[in-house]
Amino acid sequence: MGALDLARWQFGITTVYHFIFVPLTIGLSPLVALLQTFWVKTGKDEWYRLTRFFGKLLLINFALGIVTGIVQEFQFGMNWSEYSRYVGDIFGAPLAMEALAAFFIESTFLGIWIFGWGRLSKGVHLATIWLVAFAVNLSAFFILAANSFMQYPVGAKLSDSAGNLLTPRADMASLGDMLFSKLSLSTFWHTISTSFLVAGTFMAGICVWWIVKSVRKGNEDLARNVYRRGAVVGTVTIIVAGISLILSGHNQAVITTEIQPTKMAAAEALCATPEPGQGAAFTVAPMGKCVDGEFEGAQIIPIKGLLSFLATGDSAGEVKGMADLQAEFDEVFAPIYGEGLDYNPPVMVTAWSFRLMIGLGIFSAVLAIWALIALRGGRVSGSGGLKTWALVTLPMPFLASAFGWIFTEIGRQPWIVYPIYQAGAPSPDIALRTAAGVSPDSVVNAGSVAITLVVFTLIYLILAVFWFKLMVRYTGRGVDESESIPTKDDDNDDSKPLSFAY
Amino acid sequence: MLTEPLPPDDALAALKALIEYLAGTPTALQILWFGLIAVLWTGYLVLEGFDFGVGMLFPILSKNDRERRAMLTTIGPLWDGNEVWVLTAGGATFAAFPEWYATLFSAAYLPLFLILLGLIVRNVGFEYRGKVDSKRWRSGWDWAITLGSWVPSVLWGVAFGNLVAGVPARVDPLQLGPTKILYGGNFFDLVKNPFCLLGGVVTALLFLAHGAIFTSMKTTGELEARAKALAPKLMVAATAAAAVWAVWMQLAYSNNAWTWGAVAIAAIALILACWFTFVGREGFAFASTTVGLGSAVALIFGSLYPNVINASKVTLVGDALADIPGLGLVDGADITPVVTDVGTLQELGMEVERAITGLPIVAASSSDLTLKLMTIVACILVPVVLAYQAWNIWIFRKRISADRIPAESGLAP
Numbered sequence: 054m055g056a057l058d059l060a061r062w063q064f065g066i067t068t069v070y071h072f073i074f075v076p077l078t079i080g081l082s083p084l085v086a087l088l089q090t091f092w093v094k095t096g097k098d099e100w101y102r103l104t105r106f107f108g109k110l111l112l113i114n115f116a117l118g119i120v121t122g123i124v125q126e127f128q129f130g131m132n133w134s135e136y137s138r139y140v141g142d143i144f145g146a147p148l149a150m151e152a153l154a155a156f157f158i159e160s161t162f163l164g165i166w167i168f169g170w171g172r173l174s175k176g177v178h179l180a181t182i183w184l185v186a187f188a189v190n191l192s193a194f195f196i197l198a199a200n201s202f203m204q205y206p207v208g209a210k211l212s213d214s215a216g217n218l219l220t221p222r223a224d225m226a227s228l229g230d231m232l233f234s235k236l237s238l239s240t241f242w243h244t245i246s247t248s249f250l251v252a253g254t255f256m257a258g259i260c261v262w263w264i265v266k267s268v269r270k271g272n273e274d275l276a277r278n279v280y281r282r283g284a285v286v287g288t289v290t291i292i293v294a295g296i297s298l299i300l301s302g303h304n305q306a307v308i309t310t311e312i313q314p315t316k317m318a319a320a321e322a323l324c325a326t327p328e329p330g331q332g333a334a335f336t337v338a339p340m341g342k343c344v345d346g347e348f349e350g351a352q353i354i355p356i357k358g359l360l361s362f363l364a365t366g367d368s369a370g371e372v373k374g375m376a377d378l379q380a381e382f383d384e385v386f387a388p389i390y391g392e393g394l395d396y397n398p399p400v401m402v403t404a405w406s407f408r409l410m411i412g413l414g415i416f417s418a419v420l421a422i423w424a425l426i427a428l429r430g431g432r433v434s435g436s437g438g439l440k441t442w443a444l445v446t447l448p449m450p451f452l453a454s455a456f457g458w459i460f461t462e463i464g465r466q467p468w469i470v471y472p473i474y475q476a477g478a479p480s481p482d483i484a485l486r487t488a489a490g491v492s493p494d495s496v497v498n499a500g501s502v503a504i505t506l507v508v509f510t511l512i513y514l515i516l517a518v519f520w521f522k523l524m525v526r527y528t529g530r531g532v533d534e535s536e537s538i539p540t541k542d543d544d545n546d547d548s549k550p551l552s553f554a555y
Numbered sequence: 556m557l558t559e560p561l562p563p564d565d566a567l568a569a570l571k572a573l574i575e576y577l578a579g580t581p582t583a584l585q586i587l588w589f590g591l592i593a594v595l596w597t598g599y600l601v602l603e604g605f606d607f608g609v610g611m612l613f614p615i616l617s618k619n620d621r622e623r624r625a626m627l628t629t630i631g632p633l634w635d636g637n638e639v640w641v642l643t644a645g646g647a648t649f650a651a652f653p654e655w656y657a658t659l660f661s662a663a664y665l666p667l668f669l670i671l672l673g674l675i676v677r678n679v680g681f682e683y684r685g686k687v688d689s690k691r692w693r694s695g696w697d698w699a700i701t702l703g704s705w706v707p708s709v710l711w712g713v714a715f716g717n718l719v720a721g722v723p724a725r726v727d728p729l730q731l732g733p734t735k736i737l738y739g740g741n742f743f744d745l746v747k748n749p750f751c752l753l754g755g756v757v758t759a760l761l762f763l764a765h766g767a768i769f770t771s772m773k774t775t776g777e778l779e780a781r782a783k784a785l786a787p788k789l790m791v792a793a794t795a796a797a798a799v800w801a802v803w804m805q806l807a808y809s810n811n812a813w814t815w816g817a818v819a820i821a822a823i824a825l826i827l828a829c830w831f832t833f834v835g836r837e838g839f840a841f842a843s844t845t846v847g848l849g850s851a852v853a854l855i856f857g858s859l860y861p862n863v864i865n866a867s868k869v870t871l872v873g874d875a876l877a878d879i880p881g882l883g884l885v886d887g888a889d890i891t892p893v894v895t896d897v898g899t900l901q902e903l904g905m906e907v908e909r910a911i912t913g914l915p916i917v918a919a920s921s922s923d924l925t926l927k928l929m930t931i932v933a934c935i936l937v938p939v940v941l942a943y944q945a946w947n948i949w950i951f952r953k954r955i956s957a958d959r960i961p962a963e964s965g966l967a968p
Binding site for chain 1: 624625627628631632633634635636638639642643645646647648649650651652653654656657658659660661662664665667668671672674675676678679681682683684685686687725737738742921922924925928929932933936937940943944947950951953955956959960961962966
């Protein structure tokens with residue numbers, strides 16, 4: 054493997070790993086803030102217990118999201134220096150703004166929230182967790198705007214080459230166009246919906262599991278007074294996020310078909326463009342590859358016209374096939390890069406990550422419906438099946454969002470900056486091939502990338518084991534009913550122990 | 556879309572055009588951002604400096620687990636916000652000086668990797684250490700926190716030393732423009748210069764002293780007494796090392812004479828800090844080390860100006876240069892390094908005032924529009940950040956006594 058492949062593996066592993074923790078942080082921070090708000094408003098201990106319980110799980114998770122985020126930012130300069138040179142003028146801005154506007158708030162106020170229980174008034178302390186919740190979502194906005202620029206580079210213009218003295222690069226033309234591009238807004242909507250689905254499933258799954266466990270142990274009061282409240286918050290979150298996810302997902306599909314046709318064609322293994330008026334079929338399970346514009350292999354359960362409907366909103370709408378797209382891209386780029394480049398992403402990875410992203414979401418939906426029925430009208434349940442389903446469902450939305458990113462990032466290959474596609478042709482102005490974005494071999498050789506890839510991956514694995522163990526243990530511990538509730542100025546009383554210490 | 560630059564007919568003319576371009580005067584906005592990045596680094600070194608110091612010292616200064624926890628708790632609410640300063644410095648460099656960001660991060664690849672590893676295990680250590688009530692678990696994370704504090708403390712100093720002492724660079728004048736000033740060395744080039752290694756010793760000692768002073772300000776009882784006793788020793792060692800390092804930098808590498816001013820302020824601040832630690836005025840000592848760290852950053856950035864990275868040796872590469880008599884470039888793999896000093900260039904018939912001395916601000920910078928927009932963003936947000944971080948420090952101003960550390964610590968193993 055050369056430096057390019059190694060750097061791509063490193064980016065992929067770091068991104069997927071980062072995005073195990075991040076959606077839970079994004080979704081769970083506001084939910085914990087909500088639980089704490091209920092406590093402050095009602096004064097009921099049950100809400101306090103839930104806040105502390107999920108707060109601890111949130112913190113175990115937060116730590117890993119932060120450290121992998123640092124690697125994400127530094128990686129651009131380390132492994133992808135040519136990319137950074139090419140886009141830095143416009144791409145650096147959202148990253149710097151994220152740090153200044155969001156990351157500072159989130160890190161500072163998280164510290165205040167963790168240590169502030171016995172020092173701040175209830176209202177101020179509550180405000181700190183809401184600031185954290187706001188900031189993690191704002192963070193997501195800037196980072197997704199940056200990613201969307203790689204998918205759809207609007208707001209940039211090719212720089213003046215200053216009489217051939219400078220290599221042209223993507224300079225900023227409009228910060229607003231870049232930050233608020235249609236893809237950026239749609240991706241933000243979709244990703245935040247995902248994050249709430251992850252967090253809702255997390256909260257509902259754990260609480261439902263505890264309800265059944267408590268009922269079976271004969272502690273129905275605990276199940277009803279504490280965990281049922283959490284399960285309801287989680288279930289409502291799943292339903293709202295789920296509907297939002299379907300709507301935003303459809304929006305994503307329509308936009309992607311328009312601006313990244315090769316990604317959607319590969320997602321559907323659509324080798325050739327269907328005859329006009331025919332509409333493209335959605336195949337539940339495509340197995341094979343494209344050879345000369347024909348699909349070779351098995352297309353299991355094709356549903357006529359469904360792809361056209363998903364991608365364009367019309368069952369007879371045109372969705373271009375990969376052979377035609379290859380020709381279109383060749384026409385524009387062959388004079389620059391020469392013949393023989395493949396402008397379509399790997400079909401099976403793209404198609405299956407797309408299917409798994411969508412399919413794994415069904416687990417959460419079933420959990421939400423089952424929980425609604427089982428918990429209706431103040432009921433609690435001792436159903437073993439429900440308990441098992443809650444447990445099985447827990448990892449599913451995490452996996453679904455990981456596949457979503459694999460689909461998004463693999464699906465834009467071979468581009469690191471996908472050219473703007475309009476009126477049936479890609480624009481050669483702003484675009485960069487992934488292969489041209491990697492750090493030059495003379496500066497960062499394959500050996501160096503291999504070392505960092507192996508060590509980072511090992512560290513990630515070890516930390517993931519600790520994360521998982523702590524998550525399981527703290528979930529298994531349940532809410533702490535013996536814990537006293539700290540009040541303001543407790544920590545100023547020298548005779549008392551601190552409410553929290555490392 | 557990257558297009559191949561057309562090769563100019565005359566390679567010499569291309570080289571001359573490049574040198575003239577690189578010798579251009581930075582705009583006011585570019586200078587402002589160069590200064591702002593120095594400010595961000597100062598924020599980082601001053602703030603994370605004390606939590607690095609505590610991270611390095613806590614196994615040494617404490618006698619039992621309660622004291623260790625007390626020391627970690629002094630930085631508990633602060634370290635995460637402190638660390639964002641480096642992410643912001645990185646992000647701001649990316650936005651304002653993409654060439655700098657790309658060149659620096661790819662050149663300092665392995666040191667940065669080690670720094671990242673250190674930060675990862677250290678941060679996770681802070682959060683996870685107290686989660687399981689087991690001696691093995693805690694001592695494992697203690698190692699992670701200690702090593703994770705030592706490694707970046709040393710390597711940041713080494714990295715800054717390299718920026719100023721200069722790294723080997725390669726320039727291809729036929730693929731002109733900033734993209735083609737590339738790092739031309741390897742990992743060992745970064746650590747073999749004794750000046751750079753001394754830089755690592757200086758940052759580590761300064762952070763140790765800064766952290767010991769912080770500990771003496773934020774703890775009580777025996778812990779405070781031990782920190783107070785250790786601080787003057789560390790402070791004297793740090794001042795001695797920093798003095799040698801600063802004068803060495805000024806004499807051997809600085810591009811400007813006025814940085815003697817920064818050397819002088821650093822010297823006064825650090826000597827005062829020594830004095831304050833001897834007489835037990837830790838608040839004043841902390842303020843002095845803060846000024847000392849700030850002037851060290853001023854010295855580093857001032858020594859670089861008008862470059863963002865100095866070059867120790869510039870090698871011209873590119874096939875077309877083989878046509879230039881006297882440049883000594885040989886075809887293919889066997890390219891002779893050429894230092895593009897003024898004398899060599901004048902011998903070639905080029906009337907140049909200034910040779911390529913590194914990657915200059917003008918070539919590293921973003922467009923005017925980006926700098927303007929980022930200036931607005933920074934002017935609004937930096938004061939807000941400073942305000943709430945100051946509030947954070949104010950809330951947790953009370954000293955932490957080891958006696959008040961709660962007995963329970965995490966779940967049973």
